[in-house]
Amino acid sequence: MTDQTPIPDDQAADDEDFLPRRELLDRIDAAIQAGDAALLNTLLDPMHGADIADIIERLTPAERRAFLTLYSGEIDGEILSEIDDSIRDEVIEQLPPEVVAEAVREMDSDDVVDLVEDMDEPERQEILAALDATDRAAVQQSLAYPENSAGRLMQSEVVTAPEHWTVGEAVAFLQSEEWLPEQFYHIVLVDPRRHPLGYVTLGRLLASSHATPLHDITEDSFRTISAFADEGDVAYVFNQYHLISAPVVDRDDRLVGIITIDDAMSVLDEEHEEDILRLAGVGDESHVSDGPLATARQRLPWLVVNLFTASLSAIVISRFEDTIAALVALAALMPIVASTGGIAGTQSLAVAVRALATRELGRANARRVVMRELVAGMLNGVCLALILGVAGWLIFGDVRLGMVLGAAMIVNQIVAALGGVLVPLTLNKLGLDPALASGTFVTTMTDVMGFFAFLGLATLVLL
Amino acid sequence: MTDQTPIPDDQAADDEDFLPRRELLDRIDAAIQAGDAALLNTLLDPMHGADIADIIERLTPAERRAFLTLYSGEIDGEILSEIDDSIRDEVIEQLPPEVVAEAVREMDSDDVVDLVEDMDEPERQEILAALDATDRAAVQQSLAYPENSAGRLMQSEVVTAPEHWTVGEAVAFLQSEEWLPEQFYHIVLVDPRRHPLGYVTLGRLLASSHATPLHDITEDSFRTISAFADEGDVAYVFNQYHLISAPVVDRDDRLVGIITIDDAMSVLDEEHEEDILRLAGVGDESHVSDGPLATARQRLPWLVVNLFTASLSAIVISRFEDTIAALVALAALMPIVASTGGIAGTQSLAVAVRALATRELGRANARRVVMRELVAGMLNGVCLALILGVAGWLIFGDVRLGMVLGAAMIVNQIVAALGGVLVPLTLNKLGLDPALASGTFVTTMTDVMGFFAFLGLATLVLL
Structure with missing residues (x-):
């Protein structure tokens, strides 16, 4: 079997x-x-x-x-x-x-919702027509909630019991009930107006004597979820509080369904996929089954954007053509400052995007984290400046060139560290996905600033 | 409550x-x-x-x-x-x-294992001394399995029943049992040698008549997990098959514990954290509570590595100093080709790392995916080459410069697309984490190749 x-x-x-x-x-x-x-x-x-x-x-x-x-x-x-x-x-x-x-x-009704929610009305109606009236009503109720909400994620099949029941009454009910969901882990206690008041695990039910009132054996972990809550928040709450299932309520706090942890786990996985792909500037979705044409099309938009943002770097550099003409070695050295800044920006960005996703970073500690990034950027800037500056001095035999390399490195590391945290924080504040296009923004900043600081300082100091 | x-x-x-x-x-x-x-x-x-x-x-x-x-x-x-x-x-x-x-x-025993597994022996013994003999034995059994294995993740408290029991016997057992785990969702059927044979959900148990044999109501979803399986694989299996709990067995296929989905969900979340941070070249761990010094120290290693890899670009460019001296505009244009390659490499890399993590990419389809990346890279290379080439031609009034820009772009897009998938596939084949340092490898490739292709073609065509 x-x-x-x-x-x-x-x-x-x-x-x-x-x-x-x-x-x-x-x-x-x-x-x-x-x-x-x-x-x-x-x-x-x-x-x-x-x-x-x-x-x-x-x-x-x-x-x-x-x-x-x-x-x-x-x-x-x-x-x-x-x-x-x-x-x-x-x-x-x-x-x-x-x-x-x-x-x-x-x-299950939640899987049907997932199936039909992106369909056009005629196809959707065709699918819904296959369901019996109860299931169709459940699916339509879910579809009335916003996309990516708890209401779309829940299944409407919930096992409930009146709050005043005893264990014996609940067991008798389960024995006699014709229809039960395939998977359920809790019995939700409700009042006569279907407000959920607590839940009892089946394990506790089985271990308790029949005379025990259900409300004596409810779980401390009980919490309800608004049907309007974002599915990412639902996944967070399941992971944070180790929930197995959680009742979903409407605006009047009435029970409308239940979400189980396996669905929350799928959402967590999808959110991570979005984060990693968006950070890298790939569209929302990418699949191993996609052909080369679909793959190319998903990625082209950010490449074209980058073509334009990279032109900013070119414009900055072109303003220093006289400097480069006077000292061509600068052209070879300038990508070192820019690329190390790009890496630092990516590091800071990945940490910030991840911390925002796990709710470790928020308004309450944003200032502290920004300050930390600033100081960390300065520290690493100084370390890298020493290595690069001394190397530049020794290789080119020019202490001033070493100083220019070092100073530009410090400036760019600070820009990178700050940009990496401020760009996603700003996107988040604007209600946008902090991962979206952050990478392109931040590397543009570090490229432009890397070239500008290095060539600018070189013009001032070396010419 | x-x-x-x-x-x-x-x-x-x-x-x-x-x-x-x-x-x-x-x-x-x-x-x-x-x-x-x-x-x-x-x-x-x-x-x-x-x-x-x-x-x-x-x-x-x-x-x-x-x-x-x-x-x-x-x-x-x-x-x-x-x-x-x-x-x-x-x-x-x-x-x-x-x-x-x-x-x-x-x-729970699995939480104690998590607590003590990284401790030195004296501290560990101190903690274990607080436990009663049964719990201590359970923790020590878990610690005997490798780090990050299912054996470390499992809890040893499992509710079992002999295979020949009826529902009534199981219910009577649960009623009389003094001690039961706080959370359990299945009863595992075992033979006399403790080989798990199937499991029954508590919901099914409650809904069935007392005379029903347990083996008539076991779940199709049943599968066992080796105590030596990697925890990442455990998380994958839970997510793939919507498991709620799964029995863990030793090499003789004997039941040694059980893993529940909430622990698998935590592992999934941690694996994603590792992926996103490693891709960005941050150490394994990074926390909002880290101070600036700890933050700087986590990030410095890859920055220093990048300093050296970026020097490769500098060496490549320095070989073309005569070309740049002859046409300083090249210095301004070369970062466009390099940086657009970097973005394309990052895109391809993120998709490959994610697909490896979700087991969508493996030996069975690696060749097809590499071919797809190659073709997608060529397609996007041609699109970007047209935009950049025409722009270069119009702005500089030199069709040959436009052609050099376009050709270098195509070469670098192909390198980026291939590097983005081949680097993580190779790391994976070597048994390393495909996310580890992939970003630095790939952007080094695209930088070096971007500068080399552009300046090399410029030397051949323009001088």
Whole structure:
């Protein structure tokens, strides 16, 4: 009854063990090319839906079409909900409507919401029509909340009990209830107006005597989440307080659903993906299945922006052409100051973006962190200035050149450290994602300032 | 009975709502300075241990000493296990031994392992002495597994049942059992040699009739984890298969503990932190509570490395001093090619590091992804070459200069795209962290190649 993919121990393992093995992928490819639906079924049958979804994502669009022709009857709710947003529409279009309808009926309401939220109205209605009335109402209730909110993330199936029940009453209710969610970990106590008042873990319920009132065994960890809360904040709260599930309430503090930690974990993972890709100036999304054209298109915008910001550096340098003409060695040395500033800016930026994401950095300590960056930048500037300055002096036999290199390095390290923290703090204050384009801003600052400080000082001191 | 920090809805909220409010922090500061232990207690009493730990982390070392003098009696196991590794030793040293002993006795075995694993032997023994014999044995068993392994992450308290039990027998057992873990979600079925055979969720247990055999209601999601598996792989498996808990087994496939999703979520979060900081060339750890000196020290190593790698660019440029002397405008233009290459390399790198972390990239598809990067790099190189080439031609009135700019841009975009994926793939193959220092390698490549291609072509074509 169990999937056949135990986690290997480290003696035998490398990352590859978590990917479908190459031979398996080769056999799947062969089955697709041979049009052998039976073989494909045999190969995929023991696999988890999430792994099948990964295989589908890794195929090229042409391979995917061939695959779906052979395998469409086997696509179920689990596979469909695991397929990445970026190709899910493409997959759904190629599936027979009755397969989609059947798959959707198997899915939890939160997975259906995730499936339909980016669809156009006609396609969305088609999917919703496959659901029974209760499930459809639950999905529509979720869709009424803003994108990326707790309301979109929750499932509406919650097991509740009146606050005055005893353990025995709750156990009897669970025994008699026809329908229960597939996964639930708490019973939420509600008052007659459905305000959640606390929750009881199933473990505690099982361990307590039947006469115990439920409100005597509620958990201290209980906290509710507004349906309007941002999903990133939801992930933060789950991670911070080690929650397993948390009831979601509307503006009147009434229970509307529940979020479980596995969904919060997925959100945490996606938020990290956004941070790392945005910091690097890649679009919001990037997938291993993307073709070269899609890949190029995602990345071109920031490259073009950088082309223009880099021109600022060129303009700065061009103002010092006379200086460079007089001492061509300066042209060779100027990238050292600029590039070391770029690294320092990136360091400061990564720390700030991460600290903002984990709520370690906020208004309460922003001033202290900025001061720290300033001092750290000065310290490293002085260290690097000594190394570079002495090297410049010894190599070129000119103490003044060494001093110019060192002074420019100090200035640029300070600019880098401050820019790295002030740019994301400012973006955050403006309500923008602090990771968005920060990298381009900061390296432009350190390039421009690196060239300007070095060539400017050189003009003053050396000519 | 509940903590007083509900998640606010988006109408009132910004990130600040998740930090202790500034006024509260100010009042805490005032209480520390006034030496008012009673006021401090009143302010902190309603807070969750994780939030108190965050406050302790945010204090300067001097403030922290003053804080602990006033508050040490209140430090419990929850606060202690939430305090970041980097300052926990410092905190423990300042606490009375009986407070530490009491706190440790309250902690789960996995939290004690986390606490003592980096300690020297004498300190570790002191902590372990506070535990009763069973807990101490559990901690020592965990410590026998490698660092960052599933064995270190697991808790040894597992609720098990013989495979042949019925629901009624399991329920009776839970009712009569004196001791149960605070949080548990499954009952693990074991054979007489403690091999785990499946698990039953408590929800299913509660909903089933007492006569039902447990093995009729086990979950399909069941999978075991080797105690030697890397914790990053554990986090991946939890996220991939939506696990809530998973039994941990030794080399003989015998049950030794269980890992729950909240611990896997913390690991996922830490792995992301490592990725983002290592990519940026910051040490493994960086904390908002770090002072300027610690901050500077974490970042200096890669800055010094960059100083040397940047000297490679300087050496390349210096070989073309005659070319620059003949046409000083080249000095102003060369950083455009280099910096746009740096951005492209960073993009390709971030995507590759992320894909390796999520197991989307592996040996099975490495060749396809490298080819994609090559083609995407060429495509973007041509686009950027057209923009830059035409601009150079129009501004300088020299079509050959435009062609040199364009050609150098294409070469460097290809180098950037390939370097961004090949460097992390190579590090990964060598068993190193693909994020480690990749940024410095890749930007060195794009700088050197950018300057070389541009100045080399300029020498051939323009002089």
